[in-house]
Amino acid sequence: MNLISVDNATKYWGEKPLFENISFGIQQGQKVALVAKNGGGKSTLLNSIVGKEPLDGGAIAINKDVTVGLLEQDPAFDPHQSVLDYVLSSDSPILKAVRNYEEALADSSKDYSDQILKKLDVATAKMEELKAWDAEARVKQILTAFKIEDLSAPMKSLSGGQKKRVALSKILIEEPNLLILDEPTNHLDLDMIEWLEEYLTRSRLSLLLVTHDRYFLDRICNEIIELTDSTIYTHKGNYSYFIEKKAEREANEAASVDKAKNLMRKELDWVRRMPKARGTKQKFRMDAFQDLKKKANSGRKEEKAEISVNMSRLGKKILEFEDVYKSFADKKIVEDFSYVFKRRERVGIVGDNGVGKSTFLNMLTGKEGIDSGDITKGETIVYGYYTQSGLSFDENAKVIDIVRDITEDHTMSDGTSLTPSQLLQRFLFEPEQQHSFVSTLSGGERKRLYLCTILLTNPNFLILDEPTNDLDLATLSVLEDFLEEFQGCVIVVTHDRYFMDKLVDHLFVFEGQGKIKDFNGKYSEYREYVDEQERLRKIAVKEERDRKQQLEKKVQPKTSTKKLSYKEKIEYEALEKEIEVLETEKETIEAKLSDGSVTDVDEIREISERLGKVMEDADEKMMRWMELDEIANG
Secondary structure (H helix, E strand, O other), X not given: OEEEEEEEEEEEEOOEEEEEEEEEEEEOOOEEEEEOOOOOOHHHHHHHHOOOOOOOEEEEEEOOOOOEEEEOOOOOOOOOOEHHHHHOOOOOHHHHHHHHHHHHHHHHOOOOOHHHHHHHHXXXXXXXXXXXXXXXXXXXHHHHHOOOOOOOOEHHHOOHHHHHHHHHHHHHHHOOOEEEEEOOOOOOOHHHHHHHHHHHHHXXXXXXXXXXXXHHHHHHOOEEEEEEOOEEEEEEOOHHHHHXXXXXXXXXXXXXXXXXXXXXXXXXXXXXXXXXXXXXXXXXXXXXXXXXXXXXXXXXXXXXXXXXXXXXXXXXXXXXXXXXXXXEOOEEEEEEEXXXXXXXXXXXXXXXXXXXXXXXXXXXXOOOOOOEEEEEEOOOOOEEEEOOOOOOOOOXXXXXXXXXXXXXXXXXXXXOEEOHHHHXXXXXXXXXXXXXXXHHOOHHHHHHHHHHHHHOOOOOEEEEEOOOOOOOHHHHHHXXXXXXXXXXXXXXXXXXXXXXXXXXXXXXXXXXXXXXEEEOOOHHHHHHHHHHHHHHHHHHHHHHHHHHHHHHHHOOOOOOOOOOOHHHHHHHHHHHXXXXXXXXXXXXXXXXXXXXXXXXXXXXXXXXXXHHHHHHHHHHHHHHHHHHHHHHHO
């Protein structure tokens, strides 16, 4: 089924076309990525599809039976609405029942009055009537994955990252036919990104996605739409295939343009020698010359950022931590941490949101004090600190004035001297854009400008806190190349796994409560290590559980006088239904694996992994049900 059709769509930004006469469609089951440079019109196109941004020409049609969910980069909220009300604000009767049940359950944990318990009874009966227990389990699964715990909190109390996670949860819970996600991995920690990646991979939802996360793109999408020079190019396959085919296309285009230029030289010679009287043949050849000229001049400008820095001299002594301790009240950030940084150090920092990574970076630069220990900084250190909070420009300032305030004449690493305008051109700001106001820049263009201002200080110790958010893929590639050649130290906090794998030599893993583990390896190697440790832990838990069960069989059970609380009774009844749902799914998966209908190796692997997860969840719920059953019937 065709979900959406874009037909000759055109949109201008002032006099500049963002896209012009572009056409494409999305079919049911497709997972499509939209790729373009910063300011190339990606977000505008997404907003046009859902009707939030009018077109200047063409049309966009959405199938009348299709529901569309849009995740914007900066979602809008009613500040007074609670998280629960927002997440479950849907016309779906099942989601309404889940919301009423969750509200009643939360109220019953604080108030055992007859009125509250009656409300819970009514909500439970409605859940039973609509068979909504499966939906309720899915809601909890999604909210848990994104660490959304306080459902009664007003939206205005949440941070920007929390709001983005709540908005993403709402869209996944509603399960529209077509998901449109604009930079969904921003503000997610690595565990959340990997959970979302797995969820979208195995779901049947259709998807239109904008993201800079190349691993995410590669593993989820089966088609790439490239928006460049106001034109659409469609590539079947994942991101790796897209890169390969894009390189082939550009090579062919370059060869075609070179051929046209050679022919044009010959034609130009003929035109100059041509007699003034133009017969039919001469007129035909003159028209052909104009077409050839157009073709010869059609080659794209090589728009590639040039990032370089005249790095300050770095002495032998760089930076040393010795028995450093830092906490906020009872929350430890760093405990007894010692480390000596070396020349060309490449460190990645990983850990859950809120565990203290940004505080650690501020301690490193002296912006945040320490409680005890010593941090010794070398005399030659010049920090270049790229932070999320540091991205603040005067909205009414012109782009070129931002650079002029830093330098009027900048010496580069090769000894050349550049004006502010020349510097900005290296960062892909064309002369006409340099005199635009900051307020007109896209999110990615602001990040590129900010990166430019950081590097103008000639740092020899770079600290990059989420540098990849909103940067386009081309700029990311150039930044990676620059950092690989950078002779100073680099510390990176990022949720971009590809970026980290390419650059870092080892990781500082923030495990919580002040514990920092130095892992010698890249992020992918660390994930393999974590997965193996988790596998061993599950084996140990199972063995211990089996041992206890064997011991319990030998011991005469004591008569229990304990009774189930009302809350436990509700949990007991819900578990029966949840176990039944999991057992049904288990039987369905096992039948699918055994009937020979699935032959694709990757699909078999995914189905087998899901079967393992279902069996594990069923076992855990069964153990809890047995505990409650023993109390209920003991």
